[in-house]
Amino acid sequence: MIDKKSLLTFIFALMLVLVGCSNDLKEETSGDNGPNGKLEQTILVQKRVDDSNTYENMQEIVHASDVNKVTDILDQINWEKAVVDMARPADFQFNNTKKEEIYQLWISPNQEKLEIVREPDGYAQLTKEHSSLLFEVIIGEKLETYPSVDSENNEAAEEESIYPKGALQKVDSELLSNKGELLARVEKIHDYIGIEYDENEVEEIAQEPKYNDKHFTVEQFVQKKLNEKIEIVERMDEKTVMVVTENSYVFKLMLQFNEKHEVWLISAVGAL
Numbered sequence: 088m089i090d091k092k093s094l095l096t097f098i099f100a101l102m103l104v105l106v107g108c109s110n111d112l113k114e115e116t117s118g119d120n121g122p123n124g125k126l127e128q129t130i131l132v133q134k135r136v137d138d139s140n141t142y143e144n145m146q147e148i149v150h151a152s153d154v155n156k157v158t159d160i161l162d163q164i165n166w167e168k169a170v171v172d173m174a175r176p177a178d179f180q181f182n183n184t185k186k187e188e189i190y191q192l193w194i195s196p197n198q199e200k201l202e203i204v205r206e207p208d209g210y211a212q213l214t215k216e217h218s219s220l221l222f223e224v225i226i227g228e229k230l231e232t233y234p235s236v237d238s239e240n241n242e243a244a245e246e247e248s249i250y251p252k253g254a255l256q257k258v259d260s261e262l263l264s265n266k267g268e269l270l271a272r273v274e275k276i277h278d279y280i281g282i283e284y285d286e287n288e289v290e291e292i293a294q295e296p297k298y299n300d301k302h303f304t305v306e307q308f309v310q311k312k313l314n315e316k317i318e319i320v321e322r323m324d325e326k327t328v329m330v331v332t333e334n335s336y337v338f339k340l341m342l343q344f345n346e347k348h349e350v351w352l353i354s355a356v357g358a359l
Contacts, residue, residue: 166209279355293348304351
């Protein structure tokens with residue numbers, strides 16, 4: 088027969104076990120869920136509609152493990168404080184519903200990396216590892232094998248370009264490593280296409296202080312007109328630069344400084 092003392096000891100021990108289980112349960116559920124049992128933090132992913140600047144809902148990430156993977160990557164980013172002007176609208180965008188932050192994503196031309204912009208003034212290019220992981224979590228597919236976002240628009244982009252890629256020649260890796268030979272060949276280019284600006288265009292450009300920077304002017308011109316990322320900008324003289332793109336296209340740009348509006352403009356371009 089159980090005596091009164093033993094019974095009280097058993098009941099007390101049982102209460103301790105129940106309290107411990109209750110605390111464990113709270114710890115498991117309170118981290119990502121609100122008081123009503125609903126997930127406090129989710130991520131809404133949107134995809135660009137065709138070549139417009141509008142977006143449609145793609146999916147919502149609700150699993151805590153996936154949300155944590157995304158936030159961990161975002162926390163590790165070394166953000167550059169910059170307002171960027173990309174060649175096209177973002178391929179995807181997503182928002183952190185808890186922090187109400189919006190992030191925009193661009194896939195690089197070789198589909199190895201992601202560029203990310205955090206409104207209003209944060210920019211970064213992710214490492215290959217982070218690009219691959221982030222893309223797989225929020226899009227659900229491998230970055231390397233994902234269909235090119237701009238594949239359907241490449242022809243139209245080239246037709247609108249001031250110098251279509253078809254008129255450019257790729258150079259081999261041996262020549263790319265020989266800066267002297269590259270410069271010598273670029274200096275022989277004579278087939279310039281003059282670039283004309285009307286007054287309204289120049290005034291619009293002048294509203295952006297960053298266009299005072301010669302390198303930025305070159306970079307934005309190439310990205311907008313050729314849809315190419317720059318690998319090298321090599322100064323040839325005060326008003327001429329050689330440009331090598333990420334896809335090994337090489338050409339020369341002539342620049343001029345507009346003193347009235349104090350901005351650098353591209354005046355001519357020649358192919359190699």
